[in-house]
Amino acid sequence: MASDVPTGHSSDLDWLLGGLVQRVPYTRSAVLLSSDGLVKSVHGLDPDSADHMAALASGLYSLGRSAGSRFGGDSEVRQVVVELDSTLLFVSTAGSGTCLAVLAGRETDAAVLGYEMTMLVKSVRPYLVTPARQAAAAPGGTGR
Structure with missing residues (x-):
């Protein structure tokens, strides 16, 4: 199996993702990410697959x-599901x-996984906040 903690993407939350994958049958992997696509924590994927x-x-x-x-x-998203x-x-x-x-595999119970x-998110929500990245100022301090 792929490494649970890819180089450069370590987090104290890795064990929570591992628990989720282990609790729900046919679940393969989980990634916690910033909404702009940066890996924060991962279980069950190699570094390239986690980034993808x-x-x-x-x-x-x-x-x-x-x-x-x-x-x-409104723009509040609860869940997006892609069925392959x-x-x-x-x-x-x-x-x-x-x-x-x-x-997860097709055999998984989607309601149980959801x-x-x-429940995982509710239990640790305060620790999952990702602040927005700030634009770096251009050389010379003009901000352009």
């Missing part, structure tokens, strides 16, 4: 926000500026 998953999940989350603001009255032939991908909000992405994701 974070980028995909960030894009899906952004599309969900856009759909919500255009058609749903043999895999389910769940992306949910996990705190201010943070998302949780989980890959519930477990929600």
